Amino acid sequence: MKDLVYLSRSYVEFGPFAKKEIIDFQKRGLLSTADYLRDEGSDNWVHYQEWLTVVPMPEPKLVKKPAVKEPAAKAAPAAKAPATKKAKKVA
Structure with a gap:
């Protein structure tokens, strides 16, 4: 593999570790300036x-985040038809 x-470290060999573990060690600050690494088989x-x-x-x-639905915008009030005057009935 x-x-x-x-x-x-200090002439003592540890491992084997997965490459992901070594990267994690570095991120967590666990590696010192005196540490050396070798790949398996080398x-x-x-x-x-x-x-x-x-x-x-x-x-x-x-990571796919679920789609967030936007809150429905408040519907604008329906436009009213212009008022028309009714003709007066003349008797």
């Missing part, structure tokens, strides 16, 4: 900051 990473240790610049970042998940 290529998504596994090993962490070296013998090359890379400073974690350099590793973060070359690791492909996961696609952001798009």
Whole structure:
């Protein structure tokens, strides 16, 4: 599995961790300036900051929000027909 990473801190190797976990460690401030990482199957240790610049970042998940219905606009009062005068009946 290529998504596994090993962490070296003070010459002690930890892991394997998923790449997502390493990114989460960085976001939470858990990585120190003396930490190095290597991908599973590799013998090359890379400073974690350099590793973060070359690791492909996961696609952001798009969350669909339910459509918000706009409140119905108040209907304008119906236009009244112009008033007409009724003719007076003359007897």
